[in-house]
Amino acid sequence: MTSDQILLFALFAGVLSMLLWGRFRHDLVAAVGLLCGVSLGLVPEESAFSGFSNPAVMIVALVLIASRAFENSGVLGLLTKLAANGKRPVGIHIAIIGGLAAALSAVINNVAALAMLMPIDVQAARSARRPPGQTLMPLAFATILGGMVTLIGTPPNIIASAIRAQQLGEPYSMFDFTPVGVVVAVCGVLFVALIGWRLVPHRQDQPAELDPSSFVAELLVPKDSKFVGRVGVELNDEAEEADVLLVGLIRDGKSHGRSIRAKTIRAGDLVVVEGSTDAIAAFIKAADLQKAEQDEANEADPGETGGSSIENETDGDTVENDDDRDPVTRGPEVVEAVVRSDSYLVGRSAASIGMRPRFGITLLGIARAGSLSHEQISGRAIAAGDELLITGRAAGSPEVLDELGLVAVNRVSVARFNPKNAALAVSLFAGAIAIATVGYLSFTVAIAIAVAAYGAFGLVPAREFYSQIEWSVVVMLACLLPLGVAFEQVGGTALIANSIAELTQGHSPVLALVAIMVVTMTLSDVLNNVATMVITGPIAIDLAQRLGANPDTFLMGVAIAASCAFLTPIGHKNNTLIMGPGGFSFSDYWRMGLPLELIVLVVSVPTLLLVWPL
Incomplete structure (x- = not known):
């Protein structure tokens, strides 16, 4: 290993350790890591802030504003009424509210989807006199599963598209993720509705004060x-x-x-x-x-x-x-x-x-x-x-x-349904997708035009534009992207990909695909999925090229795996949100999360091989 490789591996180890520790804000850790990389000469000074101009960063910010337009139009409030019934059997309730959550998460921010549906789910549970956690964990997992369906459903997909554009010359389109994502989401929601909720600790044997x-x-x-x-x-x-x-x-x-x-x-x-x-x-x-x-x-x-x-x-x-x-x-x-x-x-x-x-x-x-x-x-x-x-x-x-x-938790904060605003919000969004799909404009520019129109028509007030953007995620992503590029340029990505290729030598490339997906899932359970995708995305492409396989198969595989944060409350924001209302401890998540991750692997790998052949 060269001195630059050793320094960059040490820097990444330090950044990941601090992210895992969680003592400091993720965006601050990423910014300090980037400045250290520039100071050590690992990241060129002229590229230090190139991440802020990356389309992936813009899409993450713009999608959050678009999500607010859907909320303000009342179209989401109309949909949430469909799930507002505490008299259904548990399995049917989870199938309905989980399916709705997955569908919403495909087009809006999945944290926003959970924030709208969680109060309904909690109130339905209290009305039915059952523990809220029994249905909250399936709901949270369903929102994560739904994000895998489209380009904008979750940040790992957006980053995967940016990595593909950088290394293979062309980004993914809006629905390139859909064939595999839909299969995984449907199978995942069926699991949590039929079996998964039975694995959630009910805490019924605890005293009332808990x-x-x-x-x-x-x-x-x-x-x-x-x-x-x-x-x-x-x-x-x-x-x-x-x-x-x-x-x-x-x-x-x-x-x-x-x-x-x-x-x-x-x-x-x-x-x-x-x-x-x-x-x-x-x-x-x-x-x-x-x-x-x-x-x-x-x-x-x-x-x-x-x-x-x-x-x-x-x-x-x-x-x-x-x-x-x-x-x-x-x-x-x-x-x-x-x-x-x-x-x-x-x-x-x-x-x-x-x-x-x-x-x-x-x-x-x-x-x-x-x-x-x-x-x-x-x-x-x-x-x-x-x-x-x-x-x-x-x-x-x-x-x-x-x-x-x-x-x-005990109130639903969504606007009343307004047919005119709802039609306007949906049509502008659908128009942006159509323009990007036919290739007339890039998706980044198309969604930016839609967001500007939301502001012009008052669907998103000007004061809400900046407040809706998760600046910590934007800054973290913008700071990690130059570090990821530097890691690849000094050969760090090649070293890891070569090690995995040697370990799986003599076997089918499918084994290497499963191996890198398992590694990505493990990282995503303890690290932010943005950081996980920035690291594993380039490795997946390099590994596929070394094995003579289709890079898209591997990149799509790690994008799916990076979204599978089901084992801990820190792997995804939605897991953290349900911790209090559900009364969960750190060790409760793996009971349903581990079999769900295994199901994702079993379902996604054959589907990947069918849709994106090796």
Whole structure:
């Protein structure tokens, strides 16, 4: 190995180790890795920021904006109604909502697809009195499977297309992924609907306090509360009626445990209770708690209260807008939301967030992976996948939830169906695909024109353009692409491909295809799938060329494998999102994920050989 190869292998090892550790933001790790590569002379200075001009980076950003246009038009809200029924048998419910999730993920961002369908699935589970995790994991996996169907369904496909354009001279078209992707997605959804959900840990043998829908919440006693000056035991009637448990009292930062019943309540005390979201909301109203903040909500401008969101009833039969209900009779708005992995709240303590002065909301409680902690909320660091219980004038505002990086669980936030806007959104998107398919314009330019039209017609307000883009993913991809090019130019890709070719020498190239797909799946379970594809894509092409095989077979194979992050909660953002509502631990995912990955291999390899012959 040359000195440049040794340095670049060491640099990649460092970058991958930091990504795996997860202590620092992925985009920051990638940027530091790129700057180190430039400083060491491994990446030419003039190519340092070439990744930002790569079509793959633009497509990732543009597709996210296009997804928002579909949401704002209401067409997705109409589709989600089809799944809003908690009375169906589990298998049929999963087949319907999973099939819808896979179809949506083929054309919009799969995180957005899960964010829309997860509240419906959770409410259906609670209505049917079954554990939400029983159907949430199949739903999350279905959104990942659906992303394999088209070019824009998932970042690995977009990167595979960019790698093909760079090394073979032509990118993939929109539907080149469809023949293999559809077969894999259909087989995967059938598995999770018929068998997979039975493998999910139900946690039915655990005590009630570990119910993923329960919280330990801290509720402020305002100065004009009717309980100020009275003994805590007088809260018992309201607590029993609301079905919450009085856990303790916090005064001047000191916890007094269950001695609340003997304490005289003062203004500014925090009453600690345990119960479900609805029970805590009922207790706040009955016990006259958080009243000061509710008065602020009534005085606030209606546009700040999140009235554009839609709340789905638990029976799944009706959908109504919050603005249609009397805010007084409705009681305090309490929202249950999950922390996304890219949320700026991750790693921060509740005390350092400043939710109320900045956003007009108060953090009541935190639940993590179905476990409840009686540690004071103010001193607890928030992690990706945590469930937060929040209240306040803007607790249900989609804009505020987006800014905080939260996904609501107990409410559906999609626009009402508008036939004109829906037709416009679909026609512009279909037109962009048609123009790109016939070769008149590249897909990047075609989708950019569609996105510009979305802005011109008001389907995506100007203020939402930049907020919808996951800048961390864009920056990470733009920084990793030059490193990937440098890795190939110094011979790193050739070394790895040659090693795999030697190990499989004398055997069919199919064995090498399976080997690199297994390696890619393993990496994707612990690394970001963008990083995984940047590394394994060029290796797949080099390996195929050494074996005299079709490069497309191998590149398509690793694109499928890079999307198969089913074994851990960190392999994909959707796996992280369901961790809190489903009450999952780190080791729960492999129970359904491992057989699903085996099914993907068994199904995809023969299909690849049929569609893209060696």
